[in-house]
Amino acid sequence: MEHIVIIGNGISGVTAARHIRKLSDKKITVVSAETDYFFSRTALMYVYMGHMKFEHTQPYENWFWKKNRIELKKGYVKQVETESKTLHFAAGDTLKYDKLIIATGSKPNKFGWPGQDLEGVMGMYHKQDLESLEKYAPNNSICKRAVIVGGGLIGIELAEMLNSRNIPVTFLVREDSFWNGVLPEGESAMINRHIKNHHIDLRLGMNLKEIKADENGKVKSIIIQETGEEIDCDVVGLTAGVSPNIDFIKDSNIETGRGVKVNRYLETNSPDVYAIGDCAEQHEGINGRRPIEAVWYTGRMMGETLAQTICGNRIQYNPGHWFNSAKFLDIEYQTYGWVFSKPRENERHFHWKHEDDTKCITVCYDKNTNAFLGINTFGIRMRHETFDRWLTEKRDVDYVMNHLPEANFDPEFYSYFEAEILSVYNKQLQIV
Amino acid sequence: MALAKPDATDISNKQKIALAIGIIGLFILTLALFNTNFPNKGLFLTLALGLITLGTIIYSRDAYLTKLEGIKNDGVWFKSVSSRGIWGWIVGVILTTFYIVLYFYPKYLGLGTNGAENTGLISLFDPLSNLLSGRPASQWFVYGTLYTVAILAFGYKFILKYRHNRYQQLRTGSVMFFQLGFAFLIPEFMYVMNNDLPYYDLKSMWPLNYYIFDEWSVKGFLSNGNIGLALIVFGILSIFVISPILTYKYGKRWYCSWVCGCGGLAETAGDAFRQLSSKKMSAWKLERWLIHTVLVFSVVMTTAMIYTYLGYSKNDFWLTRGLFIALVIGFLSIVFAGVMFFKRQELGKDAKYGAIGFFIVIAVLLIMHFTGTTNHVFYIKGSTLRAAYGLYIGSIFSGVIGTGFYPILGNRSWCRFGCPMASILGFQQRLFSKFRITTNGGQCISCGNCSNSCEMGIDVRHYAQKGENIVRSSCVGCGICSAVCPRGVLKLENDSMEGRINPTEILLGNDVDLMDLVNKK
Structure with a gap:
C-alpha cells in the first residue's frame, strides 16, 4: 500500500490527508512537532482571551483520526533524503515514504534585531508562542507593558489579546499608517483611530532599534530607532510578517526559493515530493496572486x-x-476581488465612510471600461457568493453599486447603508 | 493541555459595589427563607427585588458601557462561575436545591397548607400576589416572580452586552415582554376576571404545557363558557396551526428564542453558561434519542390521559374513546406518510429510525385501546402515567436538571435533550421551513467561536468550514454564532426551501471544475 507522509498538521496538510482518505485507501501519516492534533491557528488568540479553551480550537474530535485511519506522529523532521525516500527525525528515528507532502507553514520573521531571542520576546504563530505569552504576560502585574513590533494582521490580533487582559500595549508600526501597504488610505486611517480608541499606544512610522535585557536575560525595554526613546516592557511581540518554515529541507535537493518551489500541480522538482500551503512558492503568482500566499483558505484549497x-x-x-x-x-473586514492601497494607472476608487467611523467601503473599478474590480468592506458583511458571481460575470461598477443590497450579509434587523452609499456614489459621479 | 487556567481579570470597584447590592437583595430573601418575619413585607419584598435588579443594572452598565461596542466574551473560560469552577458548582448546587425544594417540599419555602397562612419566603411575596390577584402567594407565584425578575434584569444585561446587534436586542426585548406579560401578569389578571379558569400561560403550548389537556384543566375551561372554550381552542390551534405556519416562515426560533419562557431564562440569566454545552458527537447522539423518547412519552401520556376521561358511548360526548384513538392514529399516519413521501431523501438513514418509532407509537396506542379499562391503560392507572411524566419530565428534567444544572451542562440542556415542544418544532424546522443559517462561501477559518457559543451544542464550525448551510432541528436561532464570528460567515435567514440544504465538500473560492468534481456524489 502506498504510504503518503505529510509533514505539518495545519489546515493544508490535514485537508490533503482528509481528501486522500475520501478518495483512496492509501496509508496516511501526518507528522507534526507542534501539537498532537490539528487545531485552528487562527483561533489561538481566543484561547488567550478566554473566549475558548485550546481544545475548542480543534475542529475534529480526537477519535476522528483513528476512525479515518490517519496516523499521527509527533516529531521534528530534521532532514529529508529524497533518494531513499526517508525522513530523519530530531529524535533519531526515521520514516519511509512513497509520496511526501511538505505542509510546514510559516514562521515569524525576525530581522536581526539586537535582543530578538531574549526571554519574553515572541512571535504569535505557534502554539508554543501562546504558551510563552501565557508565561510572560499572564496579567498586568507581571507584564506591565508589552511592545508589539510590526503592523499587520497578527500584530493587531496580539494587541487585542493583550488588551483583553488590561495589559498596556505600545504598537510600533513601520508604515506611517496601519497596514497601508494593503489598505487604501481612508480605511487605514479609520483603523488607526479605532486602535487608539482601544487605548492602544499606536506609534506610526516607528521602527525597533534594539531590545534590551535585564540581568537575567529577560526583556527589560526596547529602543525606538527614530526617536531613541526607551520604553520599559516585559514582553516584546515580533509580528513583522511570516515566511515559509522550510529550514529543514535547505540541505536536500528539493528546490527552494523563499518557499518550496512548486509548479501548478504543486509538485516540487523532486519526484513524489509536493508542497502546499504557506510554505509553497509558485514559480509565478496565479491570477494576480502572490507566489506565496499565507492565507487559511488557500492552504485548504491546495490540500483539496x-x-x-x-x-x-x-x-x-x-x-x-x-x-x-x-x-x-471590533471591526470586521472582508475583501472580494482586487483593491490595492493605491489605485493603479487604469483604476479608480470609490470610498464611503459612515459617520460613526466604524464602517466604510472602497470599490475599485476600471476608469476606462467601468469594470468592477473589487471591494473592501469594513463593518458591513457582504456575501462571497454574490461578489464571486459579479466578478465572473464582469459586471460594471454601476451595476454593482445599484445591486449592493443583494450582497448584504449583515444579521437581520441591522441598519442598511446601501441607499446612502449609492447616493454618495451618484453625487461623486456628477462631480467627476 | 499544558496551559494552566489564568486568573480572571479583576472586576472593577463599581462592579464590586453592584455585586454587594445584589447580594443584600438575595440576603433579604434568604432571611425570609429562614423564617425572619419582616414587619412590612411589601417594603422588604420591594427592597429585595429592587436591590437584585439594581445590582444587576449597575454591574452590566459598568461591564459593557465603559467599553466600545463589540463581542464581550473576554475571560468567560477563566471565570470560575462560567467555566465549571468552584463558583459554577456552588451556583449549580444552590439552584438545584432550590428546584428540589420548590417542586417537592414547598412547605420549606413557607407554603401554608390546609388553609394555614404562608410563612417564610412565600409569605414575603403575599403582598405582591394580593395586589395582582387578591390571593395569597403560592410557591409558583414566588417562582414566577423570581423567574420574571431574572429575565428582566439579565435581559437588560444581555441587551447592553449586544448593543451593537439589533437582532439580539429585539429578540431579548421579545422574551422579556412575553415573560412579563403572558407568563406573569396576564394569568394573574385572568384569575381576577374569572377565578375558575385554570392557570393558562397563552404562549405555552402543548406538549411543553403538558397539563393543558389534563382532566381538571379541560373541565375548568369547558365549565367557563365561551371564554374557556376559546382558550382551549386556542391551545389546540397553537400547536396544530399557528406554530407550524410560523415555524415554516421563520424556523423554530420564533418560539424558542423569541417567545418561550424556558428559552427566555436560558438566553438571559443563562447566557453566561452557553459555552458549556457539549459539542461532542456522543452528546448529539444522546440528544437525538433522548428528546424523541420524551416526545413519544408525552404523546402517549397525553393520549392515554385524555383517553381515560373520555366515555365509551356516543351519548356521553361526541368524542368517544374509539374515535379519539382513531383520530390520533390517523393524524400520526398522515404526518408519517407525508414525510416519507415528500422528504424521504432528506432523512437519509434516519428514515429507518423514524419508521420504527412511528410503528412503536401506533402499536402502543392500539395495545392501550384494547387493554384499557375505565381508569387503567397498559394495566397501570392512567393518572399514574401522567404523574410519572409530571415528576420525571415536567419537574426533574425541565426544572431540576434543566435549570439547576445551568453552570454544569450549559443553559439549554432541557431545550436540547428534553423539551418535546422543541422536538416537534425541530422536526418541522428540519423538513418544512424556510429558515437556515447561511454560510458565507469560503470565508470560514475554522476558529470555532461559533461552535463554542452554541448553547444547543451544535458543532456549527463543522458545517461552516465546508461552506455548508446549517439546517439542524435543534437550532433555536439565537444568532450568537453569527454575532461572534470574526469573519462574517454566518447569517440567519428565511429564504426559499430550494437549495437550503447544500452538503458540499469543496468551498467557494476554488477552481470551478474542482468544485464540480468533488461535490458531485
Missing part, C-alpha cells in the same frame, strides 16, 4: 487539489477570484 493529483487525477491548482477577511479589534 493535491489530494486529487495524488489519487490519480492530476489537476492544476487554480484558485478563483481573490477574497479574504480579517477582524481589526
Whole structure:
C-alpha cells in the first residue's frame, strides 16, 4: 500500500490527508512537532482571551483520526533524503515514504534585531508562542507593558489579546499608517483611530532599534530607532510578517526559493515530493496572486487539489477570484476581488465612510471600461457568493453599486447603508 | 493541555459595589427563607427585588458601557462561575436545591397548607400576589416572580452586552415582554376576571404545557363558557396551526428564542453558561434519542390521559374513546406518510429510525385501546402515567436538571435533550421551513467561536468550514454564532426551501471544475 507522509498538521496538510482518505485507501501519516492534533491557528488568540479553551480550537474530535485511519506522529523532521525516500527525525528515528507532502507553514520573521531571542520576546504563530505569552504576560502585574513590533494582521490580533487582559500595549508600526501597504488610505486611517480608541499606544512610522535585557536575560525595554526613546516592557511581540518554515529541507535537493518551489500541480522538482500551503512558492503568482500566499483558505484549497493529483487525477491548482477577511479589534473586514492601497494607472476608487467611523467601503473599478474590480468592506458583511458571481460575470461598477443590497450579509434587523452609499456614489459621479 | 487556567481579570470597584447590592437583595430573601418575619413585607419584598435588579443594572452598565461596542466574551473560560469552577458548582448546587425544594417540599419555602397562612419566603411575596390577584402567594407565584425578575434584569444585561446587534436586542426585548406579560401578569389578571379558569400561560403550548389537556384543566375551561372554550381552542390551534405556519416562515426560533419562557431564562440569566454545552458527537447522539423518547412519552401520556376521561358511548360526548384513538392514529399516519413521501431523501438513514418509532407509537396506542379499562391503560392507572411524566419530565428534567444544572451542562440542556415542544418544532424546522443559517462561501477559518457559543451544542464550525448551510432541528436561532464570528460567515435567514440544504465538500473560492468534481456524489 502506498504510504503518503505529510509533514505539518495545519489546515493544508490535514485537508490533503482528509481528501486522500475520501478518495483512496492509501496509508496516511501526518507528522507534526507542534501539537498532537490539528487545531485552528487562527483561533489561538481566543484561547488567550478566554473566549475558548485550546481544545475548542480543534475542529475534529480526537477519535476522528483513528476512525479515518490517519496516523499521527509527533516529531521534528530534521532532514529529508529524497533518494531513499526517508525522513530523519530530531529524535533519531526515521520514516519511509512513497509520496511526501511538505505542509510546514510559516514562521515569524525576525530581522536581526539586537535582543530578538531574549526571554519574553515572541512571535504569535505557534502554539508554543501562546504558551510563552501565557508565561510572560499572564496579567498586568507581571507584564506591565508589552511592545508589539510590526503592523499587520497578527500584530493587531496580539494587541487585542493583550488588551483583553488590561495589559498596556505600545504598537510600533513601520508604515506611517496601519497596514497601508494593503489598505487604501481612508480605511487605514479609520483603523488607526479605532486602535487608539482601544487605548492602544499606536506609534506610526516607528521602527525597533534594539531590545534590551535585564540581568537575567529577560526583556527589560526596547529602543525606538527614530526617536531613541526607551520604553520599559516585559514582553516584546515580533509580528513583522511570516515566511515559509522550510529550514529543514535547505540541505536536500528539493528546490527552494523563499518557499518550496512548486509548479501548478504543486509538485516540487523532486519526484513524489509536493508542497502546499504557506510554505509553497509558485514559480509565478496565479491570477494576480502572490507566489506565496499565507492565507487559511488557500492552504485548504491546495490540500483539496493535491489530494486529487495524488489519487490519480492530476489537476492544476487554480484558485478563483481573490477574497479574504480579517477582524481589526471590533471591526470586521472582508475583501472580494482586487483593491490595492493605491489605485493603479487604469483604476479608480470609490470610498464611503459612515459617520460613526466604524464602517466604510472602497470599490475599485476600471476608469476606462467601468469594470468592477473589487471591494473592501469594513463593518458591513457582504456575501462571497454574490461578489464571486459579479466578478465572473464582469459586471460594471454601476451595476454593482445599484445591486449592493443583494450582497448584504449583515444579521437581520441591522441598519442598511446601501441607499446612502449609492447616493454618495451618484453625487461623486456628477462631480467627476 | 499544558496551559494552566489564568486568573480572571479583576472586576472593577463599581462592579464590586453592584455585586454587594445584589447580594443584600438575595440576603433579604434568604432571611425570609429562614423564617425572619419582616414587619412590612411589601417594603422588604420591594427592597429585595429592587436591590437584585439594581445590582444587576449597575454591574452590566459598568461591564459593557465603559467599553466600545463589540463581542464581550473576554475571560468567560477563566471565570470560575462560567467555566465549571468552584463558583459554577456552588451556583449549580444552590439552584438545584432550590428546584428540589420548590417542586417537592414547598412547605420549606413557607407554603401554608390546609388553609394555614404562608410563612417564610412565600409569605414575603403575599403582598405582591394580593395586589395582582387578591390571593395569597403560592410557591409558583414566588417562582414566577423570581423567574420574571431574572429575565428582566439579565435581559437588560444581555441587551447592553449586544448593543451593537439589533437582532439580539429585539429578540431579548421579545422574551422579556412575553415573560412579563403572558407568563406573569396576564394569568394573574385572568384569575381576577374569572377565578375558575385554570392557570393558562397563552404562549405555552402543548406538549411543553403538558397539563393543558389534563382532566381538571379541560373541565375548568369547558365549565367557563365561551371564554374557556376559546382558550382551549386556542391551545389546540397553537400547536396544530399557528406554530407550524410560523415555524415554516421563520424556523423554530420564533418560539424558542423569541417567545418561550424556558428559552427566555436560558438566553438571559443563562447566557453566561452557553459555552458549556457539549459539542461532542456522543452528546448529539444522546440528544437525538433522548428528546424523541420524551416526545413519544408525552404523546402517549397525553393520549392515554385524555383517553381515560373520555366515555365509551356516543351519548356521553361526541368524542368517544374509539374515535379519539382513531383520530390520533390517523393524524400520526398522515404526518408519517407525508414525510416519507415528500422528504424521504432528506432523512437519509434516519428514515429507518423514524419508521420504527412511528410503528412503536401506533402499536402502543392500539395495545392501550384494547387493554384499557375505565381508569387503567397498559394495566397501570392512567393518572399514574401522567404523574410519572409530571415528576420525571415536567419537574426533574425541565426544572431540576434543566435549570439547576445551568453552570454544569450549559443553559439549554432541557431545550436540547428534553423539551418535546422543541422536538416537534425541530422536526418541522428540519423538513418544512424556510429558515437556515447561511454560510458565507469560503470565508470560514475554522476558529470555532461559533461552535463554542452554541448553547444547543451544535458543532456549527463543522458545517461552516465546508461552506455548508446549517439546517439542524435543534437550532433555536439565537444568532450568537453569527454575532461572534470574526469573519462574517454566518447569517440567519428565511429564504426559499430550494437549495437550503447544500452538503458540499469543496468551498467557494476554488477552481470551478474542482468544485464540480468533488461535490458531485
